[in-house]
Every structure is written in structure tokens, then in C-alpha cells.
Amino acid sequence: ACGGSHFMARKLEELGHSPKLISPQFVRPFVKSNKNDFVDAEAICEAASRPSMRFVQPRTESQQAMRALHRVRESLVQ
Template sequence: MIEIMIVKLGTIGLDIAKYTFHLFSVNKMGRLIKKKQLKRKQVLAYFAKLEPCLIAMEACGGANYWARELIALGHEVKLIAPQYVKPFVKGNKNDFNDAEGITEAAHDQICDLCRSDALSNKIFRIFTANVSV
């Protein structure tokens, strides 16, 4: 009898670019599950099919847009400043190595300081703007 094992995703490191996105997904134990390249049009459809998980991205100009879209799909998003990601990138500079470095930086305790939740920040700004001192 063949047993089918469903592997739950722990963290996905997403390296975003202009046309192609690279993801590196690991389970809760930190073992590689999948490396995948996606085109811009495929990103939201791909993540809509996944169970909610932690998605880590390097903070850049387009990261806030993708964070809002992924949060709307039910995922938890963590934006990490580039200076925290660089020490975790192994080997030569390429997109898959960057995605792996982002995944590893997401688990580092120092990077919890730069955690960003786009919707929470937006709600906080709206709330504080309406409160008069």
C-alpha cells in the first residue's frame, strides 16, 4: 500500500524581479521542498492554490505591492531589509541563491526586528490619523 504524505510548507523565500520570480520553499524542519521559477502572471494563481504560510521577500520597491496581494490571499508576509539577507546568500549571485538566502534570513532572530505586515501598518496609520491629541 502506498502512503501519500502531505507536506506542509513552512516558509517560502520569494525573490521578485521584473519578469520572473524565483521561490525557494522549505518545510517546518527547514528542508527544501521545491525550487520554482514563476512568470509575473503566474504568481498570484500559484499562491492562491497554497495553504497559508510564511512568505519572506527582500524589501524593495515592488515588495509592498506583492505583500498586500499575498496577505489578501491569507498568507503571512515578512519583508526583510537587503542588508539582513546578504549574509545568508551562498555561492554565486543568482536568483535561486537569493531566494534561499531570503528563506534563511526569515528564520534568523535578528530579522524579526524588520518584520512588516502591510495591512497592519495601513490600519495603524488610518487609526492614528483619526485620533486627535
């Protein structure tokens, strides 16, 4: 789940939906051929239908801001 997905998940929650985010590392095993939008969508559907799938909690704005600060700090320290 990328930064944009966390933003969209928060917006969808505000509208009364229950979005579920999946980490790309959990979807990758379900990709069966060359990567494209259709194949990605199939893999996401397959992964989401598994009862053992672990979903990612959407980050709050403050959590995302803190992660951004940590990334900037890391780049300055190196």
C-alpha cells in the same frame, strides 16, 4: 524589500496570508557564492529562519506615494 514587494504583500494580506518582508541588507550576509536566483532563495530561507531576523512592515499605498513624492522633490531640489 522593494516597491513591488510592498504591493504584493498587501495583495497577499487581502487574500488572508501573512507575508514577511526582509530588507536586502539583512539577507546579504547569508549569500555564500555568486549571486543568482537559487543562491538568493537559499540566503532568504536561511535569513528568515533566524529567530533574531527583523522583518519589514509592508508600506501602505499612501506611504509609498509619499515616498515617491519625496524622491521627486529631492531630485528637483538638487
